[in-house]
Amino acid sequence: MADLFTTVVTSPLAKRAGVPQPTQLRRYTPGGPLIEGPVLLAGGGRFEKSLRVRLDEAGVAVVSAADDTEDRLGALILDLSAALDPTELAQLRTIGAPAVKRLAKNARVVVIGTDSATLTDVTEVVTQRALEGFSRSLAKELRLGATGNLVLAQGEAHDGVWSAVEFLLSGRSAYVDGQVVRVGDTAGTNQESVKPLAGKVAVVTGAARGIGAEIARVLARDGATVVAVDIPAAGEALARVANEVKGTALQVDVTAPGAGAAIVDHATQRHGAIDIVIHNAGITRDRLFVNLDEDRWDSVIDVNLRSILRMNEAILGEGGLGRGGRIVCLSSIAGIAGNRGQTNYGASKAGVIGLVTALATQVKDRGITVNAVAPGFIETEMTARIPFATREMGRRINSLQQGGLPKDVAETIAWLSQPGAAAVTGQVVRVCGQSWLGA
CATH class of the missing domain: 3.40.50.720 (NAD(P)-binding Rossmann-like Domain)
Structure with a gap:
């Protein structure tokens, strides 16, 4: 929807003056690709293997490091669900920082952790709770329509994690940013990708x-x-x-x-x-x-x-x-x-x-x-x-x-x-x- 502010800041004069330009967001089109560009999947968490299989089934190219591809990254998925100590949070920087520099327009960053409410060890709770502050802060630094969100799993929630990750990677989530989605271990039901609500x-x-x-x-x-x-x-x-x-x-x-x-x-x-x-x-x-x-x-x-x-x-x-x-x-x-x-x-x-x-x-x-x-x-x-x-x-x-x-x-x-x-x-x-x- 056009408005006066957008008209002004997107004018040729404003562009020449270096005024930041609002990015046209990537929104969902039935039958379109899940994500545009390769996905960097890393972190060593318990969902990494199953996510790699699901992404491959969805036709998405998956890499393990930012320099594994010459293309801009369509998404970064960091699975730190198995992190037990704050020292392991360093992966957010060592893996994430180079990847964020390589993100394409309208890219996605999804961090996966374990819901701290399901943990009892203080060190583990501290480690997993830290992911929320990181994810919300990083989301505020991303540019060009990129979003950052956090998925917290309860138990071995492979179906639930995939459903949330798929949504957050897709154009469906264009205006969902800086959010925390908690998923239980209830098994999801297989659904047709283009008509997931058929028969409902x-x-x-x-x-x-x-x-x-x-x-x-x-x-x-x-x-x-x-x-x-x-x-x-x-x-x-x-x-x-x-x-x-x-x-x-x-x-x-x-x-x-x-x-x-x-x-x-x-x-x-x-x-x-x-x-x-x-x-x-x-x-x-x-x-x-x-x-x-x-x-x-x-x-x-x-x-x-x-x-x-x-x-x-x-x-x-x-x-x-x-x-x-x-x-x-x-x-x-x-x-x-x-x-x-x-x-x-x-x-x-x-x-x-x-x-x-x-x-x-x-x-x-x-x-x-x-x-x-x-x-x-x-x-x-x-x-x-x-x-x-x-x-x-x-x-x-x-x-x-x-x-x-x-x-x-x-x-x-x-x-x-x-x-x-x-x-x-x-x-x-x-x-x-x-x-x-x-x-």
């Missing part, structure tokens, strides 16, 4: 426009049959989205007492099942706290938080979401870092994070995963109405120095919805270009 029925609330509409499009592109849900007042736009994705539309207010039952009935009667639920519907009613009236407070909490609790009673009840189902909720960096004039919104989105954390444990034995995506500054009709100075600041205060697109949020949700992501649950993935707020 996905419900998307708030699907009539904006991020919700893009979620519906991406899920449909990946093979899912989509039930697009929104309020009756948005019926015309909702019908257009449903027709576009060849799904069905359901007009219902998510705050209505029977909304959850209506969703389950529609999905099961029209499509035979319900496999994925995306709780995207949400509103803002911004005002400074001292001027916040009862209606603005109650409406935001009711739509953004309480409606999910009520709908989940039916969705997780008999005849609802089946074994191995997926629930993904929309949170926000406002729920992590807070935002002026959004005490009601921040409270609701922090509540969503609490919901995800608690519910993931309760439904784990049913093979159901529950996760959240927390967008940062995303280019939508709503953000286009933000005052100029505030909008430009929102776009620039992240490591990628630009706003994200609705597709970036949708791609992360689609990954969390995949059968292969069975080992990722109770997580909050920020899609914010590593926003400087809440990092």
Whole structure:
């Protein structure tokens, strides 16, 4: 989405003056290569061997050192999951520094470690915990659209680690930067690479426009049959989205007492099942706290938080979401870092994070995963109405120095919805270009 700042800084005069240029990010195209350029895989961790096999199967050239190829590196994967002592962290520098100098535009850096919560030895905990500070810091130094992220494994999580690494290498993760993804040892399910959601029925609330509409499009592109849900007042736009994705539309207010039952009935009667639920519907009613009236407070909490609790009673009840189902909720960096004039919104989105954390444990034995995506500054009709100075600041205060697109949020949700992501649950993935707020 064009804006005045981008127009100015990308002008010929600004380029000649040496003004840093925003990089056009590499985004996912079905059937395209996983990564552009060879991948340096090293570190001696317990996942290195299986990752090498998976990368080879994906048609990716793998090297063991930066000077093993004359080409720019498409990615650097450092597997330090077996590191037991801080002295072993030196590999981050000895292997990583030469490789980072050789990274191509839109490259990826993925560090793999062991979740320190699964360790008891103090030295091992210190060593593994250090990887988070390193990864977040390095991500802030990368340039030209490159991203850096950390995958922390619990146990021998080979399937889960591969699912996370594959996502982070791909164009799906274009606006995911400086994040920590924890994966359990649940085995993933094999899936078709271009249509990983084939045969799945996905419900998307708030699907009539904006991020919700893009979620519906991406899920449909990946093979899912989509039930697009929104309020009756948005019926015309909702019908257009449903027709576009060849799904069905359901007009219902998510705050209505029977909304959850209506969703389950529609999905099961029209499509035979319900496999994925995306709780995207949400509103803002911004005002400074001292001027916040009862209606603005109650409406935001009711739509953004309480409606999910009520709908989940039916969705997780008999005849609802089946074994191995997926629930993904929309949170926000406002729920992590807070935002002026959004005490009601921040409270609701922090509540969503609490919901995800608690519910993931309760439904784990049913093979159901529950996760959240927390967008940062995303280019939508709503953000286009933000005052100029505030909008430009929102776009620039992240490591990628630009706003994200609705597709970036949708791609992360689609990954969390995949059968292969069975080992990722109770997580909050920020899609914010590593926003400087809440990092």
